[in-house]
Amino acid sequence: MNSPVGEKKRNGSLLHPYTNPVRQQQTGTTLTAKGDGVHVLDGDGKRHLDGMSGLWCASLGYSEPRLVEAARRQMELLPYHQTFDARATAPALELAERLVGLTSEFEFDKVLFANSGSEANDQAAKLIWFYFNAIGKPRKKKLIARTRAYHGVTVMSASLTGLALNHNDFDLPIDRVLHTDCPSYYHYGKPGESESDFVSRIIGNLEALIEREGADTIAAFFAEPIQGAGGVLMPAQGYFERLQEVLTRHGILLVADEVITGFGRTGQMFGSQTLGIKPDIMNIAKAMSSAYLPISATLLSKEISDAIVEGSNRQGMFGHGVTYSGHPVCAAVAIEVLNIMQERDLVGHVREMSPLFLSRLKRMEEHPLVAQSRGVGLLGALEILKDKSRRVSFALTDGIGLVLKQAALDEGLIIRPLLDCVAICPPLVVTPSQIDELFDKLGRALDVTLRTAQSRGLMA
Helix, strand or coil: CCCCCCCCECCCCCCCCCCCHHHHHHHCECCEEEEECCEEEECCCCEEEECCHHHHCCCCCCCCHHHHHHHHHHHHHCCCCCCCCCCCCHHHHHHHHHHHHHCHHHCEEEEEEECCHHHHHHHHHHHHHHHHHHCCCCCCCEEEEECCCCCCCCHHHHHHCCCHHHCCCCCCCCCCEEEECCCCHHHHCCCCCCHHHHHHHHHHHHHHHHHHHCHHHEEEEEECCCECCCCCECCCCCHHHHHHHHHHHCCCEEEEECCCCCCCCCCCCCHHHHHCCCCCEEEECHHHCCCCCCCEEEEEEHHHHHHHHHHHHHHCCCCCCCCCCCCHHHHHHHHHHHHHHHHHCHHHHHHHHHHHHHHHHHHHHHCCCEEEEEEECCEEEEEECCECCCCECCCHHHCHHHHHHHHHHHHCEECEEECCEEEECCCCCCCHHHHHHHHHHHHHHHHHHHHHHHHCCCCC
């Protein structure tokens, strides 16, 4: 049966993630019917430039025929088989080898596939605990993440996430998970505090946390190179250098959550390269398949994988795995993504497009609602405040994020309000004219939002 088209649909069956369900039942569901390059079409045929690549993931846009053909070809050859009991498919084996080669500077040795970024972070926690048990350090169980971090929505990955919405009424976070400071100097620097002093203060807080809990009880530190869903938060200068020194000194593993920043988004293949991070474990997903099919992976250092191999042998086998791990069709699509990225030099394309993207982003600071712009590569955000000079935020009940989102949709643009900001993350294949289209439409949407805020008496 064809998908319905036309006006917004009422539905009582689908529980929409990250949606107010009462409002959704009142306003209906917006149908996305078709994709075309960096645009998607709704049920009425209206084109929207997708300024968020879906959910930070459709890096090659929505109509790449080579990915469709890769999936079709593998579906005909072998639509599914599993990777348990020493079995594998050719795409799973090839993709694992390609990923190890692509990350050679980090010296990863093994790849464990899953289906989403949440699962990758979740299984990383299990592997960390198994590793420390295997090497005779069973007290090392606690995991540290940061406030405003986002690592997913499973029980474990949502516990690592540092956002109240993902904890409230879910009885999270679970024990074994600790949180420390967010490294955004713009948001958390104190008046008169230099950026260097800010880094010293929050690293000092981390040291105090480690001392209080006991370094012999702390297993790993999870970090996004850039905190995406928390607001595209850029780490303060020198933060990761100081962080890694502390973790190394205390024997604490560093896990890089590259679910958003991986595969060219920051102007290098991985955000860890952009930020100077040397992780022990890396989790990847989203752009790995350009979101055409669900697939994720956890990459492990040789030291960790060797210990897991030895520990699994003592147990009789490696006691972890999911049904669709290394799914051959998903893996075939991911391989073709890597082929396209290499042939078209998409990482170089991001570096070429980034100056225009960041300059247009910066120009938005001239708008009365925009207090700050921040970004790297083709990833950015605008801080939206009611009073820029005094850093006064709109209240959530003011609904300004919803106003801006709808104003953008009316202009034919998809963006994503997050807390006090709006995130921007277009497909990596975006052109200069499309970058201009994005920011021209966003500027007009901000004008509408300003007039609405003024008419409601919300401006300071």
